Amino acid sequence: MTAARDWEPAYARRAEGMKASEIRELLKLLEQPGIISFAGGIPDPALFPAQAASTAYAEALASEGDAATALQYSVSEGYGPLREWIAHDMASRGVQASPENIIITAGSQQALDFLGKLLLTPGDTALVTAPTYLGALQAFSAYEPRYDTIRPDQTNRTPDSYSQAAQKAATGARVKLAYAVPDFANPTGETLSRSARTTLLDLAGNLDIPVIEDTAYHALRFEGPHIAALQAIDVALCGAVDKSRVVYLGTFSKTVAPGLRIGWICASRALVRRLVLIKQASDLNVSVINQRVMHQLVSDGRHAELIARARAHYRPKRDAMLAALKAHMPSGVNWTKPEGGFFIWLKLPTGVSGASLLKRAIDEAKVAFVPGAAFFHDGSGENSIRLSYSLPNTSEITTGVRRLTSLLR
Amino acid sequence: MTAARDWEPAYARRAEGMKASEIRELLKLLEQPGIISFAGGIPDPALFPAQAASTAYAEALASEGDAATALQYSVSEGYGPLREWIAHDMASRGVQASPENIIITAGSQQALDFLGKLLLTPGDTALVTAPTYLGALQAFSAYEPRYDTIRPDQTNRTPDSYSQAAQKAATGARVKLAYAVPDFANPTGETLSRSARTTLLDLAGNLDIPVIEDTAYHALRFEGPHIAALQAIDVALCGAVDKSRVVYLGTFSKTVAPGLRIGWICASRALVRRLVLIKQASDLNVSVINQRVMHQLVSDGRHAELIARARAHYRPKRDAMLAALKAHMPSGVNWTKPEGGFFIWLKLPTGVSGASLLKRAIDEAKVAFVPGAAFFHDGSGENSIRLSYSLPNTSEITTGVRRLTSLLR
Numbered sequence: 001m002t003a004a005r006d007w008e009p010a011y012a013r014r015a016e017g018m019k020a021s022e023i024r025e026l027l028k029l030l031e032q033p034g035i036i037s038f039a040g041g042i043p044d045p046a047l048f049p050a051q052a053a054s055t056a057y058a059e060a061l062a063s064e065g066d067a068a069t070a071l072q073y074s075v076s077e078g079y080g081p082l083r084e085w086i087a088h089d090m091a092s093r094g095v096q097a098s099p100e101n102i103i104i105t106a107g108s109q110q111a112l113d114f115l116g117k118l119l120l121t122p123g124d125t126a127l128v129t130a131p132t133y134l135g136a137l138q139a140f141s142a143y144e145p146r147y148d149t150i151r152p153d154q155t156n157r158t159p160d161s162y163s164q165a166a167q168k169a170a171t172g173a174r175v176k177l178a179y180a181v182p183d184f185a186n187p188t189g190e191t192l193s194r195s196a197r198t199t200l201l202d203l204a205g206n207l208d209i210p211v212i213e214d215t216a217y218h219a220l221r222f223e224g225p226h227i228a229a230l231q232a233i234d235v236a237l238c239g240a241v242d243k244s245r246v247v248y249l250g251t252f253s254k255t256v257a258p259g260l261r262i263g264w265i266c267a268s269r270a271l272v273r274r275l276v277l278i279k280q281a282s283d284l285n286v287s288v289i290n291q292r293v294m295h296q297l298v299s300d301g302r303h304a305e306l307i308a309r310a311r312a313h314y315r316p317k318r319d320a321m322l323a324a325l326k327a328h329m330p331s332g333v334n335w336t337k338p339e340g341g342f343f344i345w346l347k348l349p350t351g352v353s354g355a356s357l358l359k360r361a362i363d364e365a366k367v368a369f370v371p372g373a374a375f376f377h378d379g380s381g382e383n384s385i386r387l388s389y390s391l392p393n394t395s396e397i398t399t400g401v402r403r404l405t406s407l408l409r
Numbered sequence: 410m411t412a413a414r415d416w417e418p419a420y421a422r423r424a425e426g427m428k429a430s431e432i433r434e435l436l437k438l439l440e441q442p443g444i445i446s447f448a449g450g451i452p453d454p455a456l457f458p459a460q461a462a463s464t465a466y467a468e469a470l471a472s473e474g475d476a477a478t479a480l481q482y483s484v485s486e487g488y489g490p491l492r493e494w495i496a497h498d499m500a501s502r503g504v505q506a507s508p509e510n511i512i513i514t515a516g517s518q519q520a521l522d523f524l525g526k527l528l529l530t531p532g533d534t535a536l537v538t539a540p541t542y543l544g545a546l547q548a549f550s551a552y553e554p555r556y557d558t559i560r561p562d563q564t565n566r567t568p569d570s571y572s573q574a575a576q577k578a579a580t581g582a583r584v585k586l587a588y589a590v591p592d593f594a595n596p597t598g599e600t601l602s603r604s605a606r607t608t609l610l611d612l613a614g615n616l617d618i619p620v621i622e623d624t625a626y627h628a629l630r631f632e633g634p635h636i637a638a639l640q641a642i643d644v645a646l647c648g649a650v651d652k653s654r655v656v657y658l659g660t661f662s663k664t665v666a667p668g669l670r671i672g673w674i675c676a677s678r679a680l681v682r683r684l685v686l687i688k689q690a691s692d693l694n695v696s697v698i699n700q701r702v703m704h705q706l707v708s709d710g711r712h713a714e715l716i717a718r719a720r721a722h723y724r725p726k727r728d729a730m731l732a733a734l735k736a737h738m739p740s741g742v743n744w745t746k747p748e749g750g751f752f753i754w755l756k757l758p759t760g761v762s763g764a765s766l767l768k769r770a771i772d773e774a775k776v777a778f779v780p781g782a783a784f785f786h787d788g789s790g791e792n793s794i795r796l797s798y799s800l801p802n803t804s805e806i807t808t809g810v811r812r813l814t815s816l817l818r
Binding site for chain 1: 412413414415416419420421422423424427428449451452454455457459460462463466467470471473476477478479480481482483514515516518519522526527528529530531533544547548550551552585586618619647649651652653654662666667668669670677678679680683686687689690691692693694695696697698699
């Protein structure tokens, strides 16, 4: 019997940069009995509007005419009424937008893939924070960029130093984009201050590059003053979203449900027209029935209600995790105090590895989390971990943190 | 007031190869009153199982436990029971497969994008028929390939001539894949004979390249003997799908409904594992609720019933179009006689352009179709057009063809 076909020689060069996601592999752990999981940025299904969704699916298929469009192919830019709703809602985020500034995507993950595809030639530089959202690194890496690190809170590099580093990497290579999660970032839970946002926009202006603003957790603020979106700040300066360098990524995955796979991009209509071509070539359109259902679930003030419920639901979970960390964590461990979102970021004592702690945590403490190194483009961050409080209840959070701290004593 | 931001300098090199789809633009014409459309490979919504879908959505959300998984994130490879059903169904297509050979995609369009991403380094050659499915050219072109033409029905090139042409194109460039739609092809409606399939597999064997088999219309055979799938022929020779060079693309878009955006790839599990990484980085997973609903709609023999209904529905439409063409079309025009699927391909008299005929057809005859040139990678095919009979009823087909022929007299 001959062996299975060896596919490796068939792959494109870019396949070298494609890695398995530790987060996605960890999702499988959620099914093990007895594990308390602080892994995965997963919303609590207790919040899913299941009854409303059921009604909306029934309505979308109620008449023959409805079903004929809900189950058919459709335009790549997305369902008109949903694009209108989002354009209108962007005003509450400080951005005056029209439906032509909006394209519907299969979650923000697809938006990241499309922007990598549109902006990155192999060898070009993407500026990211370190740590940053792992899924952004995965999406961009398919387009073979080089990464460089931005620190909007403590600028220590000149625009020229970024340009020069990019040019050294490959002939004709340039800095092509900056990516940031300004509010309650994945993985740190930290929020960029107003001045850090201005610093980031100034840097992007000096380099004349787009800024990709990922707002996945933006709506989930538990306390503290709202800080304007990067796109809102930029539009206030340049006068219109069509003139802005900021590409705003929104999603319903954290406030409604991720299972419908619906997010959006708000940007200059010139850019949106290009992204529509990419959507056509990539998967034609987002499921129309899901877009119609999402429109039902969020319109007439219902998104605001879902957001209010989610804030009230996640805040005590964050409080429980911060309280348990304060009560039980030995000295030498530091952690962030997020004002919203799903995540707390821990720096372990020097020499303690997040990856080896995870092995012990699963075996000895029945607790899961994500080792920090996964979120760094440069392989650093070995002695950090990400804890998510979104899924377990407060009593599990308290128990899980106590079990975890016992490994560090 | 300053102008809108110029985004052109920001784009990657690959953006040069991205073009708008004439087909997708033509979808907008469907909404004009009075137009009889032979454009778009769109299934007839009269066949959509709307009532069954409505029941299935309600069931997927019936209990709290069901809703908690149906509306949540999930694994990138797809919903287990659907992968099992497909693996089992592949046996009826002549391929013994296990669920590990299957990944669920957002329609076959996403499968094409993923395979371009995994296999094509810029400058590599993709072998395609001329004409071929426009969406495949759009998907592959994002990865900057060179194209070369295969003619499985009339081999006139040696494997060496393909290799040499590929090597001339760029340093290190190789022939990396062959793509074909063997049954009732989009756009010609033609089917590859058994011997043409063997010829294609021999060529691929000599070049040692993967063959991407797009079976979008495969189930819709109205008459004539079944011809084994490329993957079935190859597996019979090599012994197992894990040893096969054929990558089988299936979809429910033509037999159930395109609005759920569900297709699949059946291939060697080594390849599937790579594709799962690409799915993770591209959009995480296909909407779980849609996968559950699709599983309900096709299992327990229901897919076979839907296929039988679709065949009975489309056959008289094809008959009506062929009869009208025979009755009214002036000499000098030739067309294919498909045994299934959605399409008939017309060769216009020399000097008559499909694109300029379309303008006249819309204005003077209120008929739409797709000019043939869109389906050629090399810009040829100017004097051909594609007619689809899937959407209009038989009386509209007869009227539409009569109106069209009046322009050619």
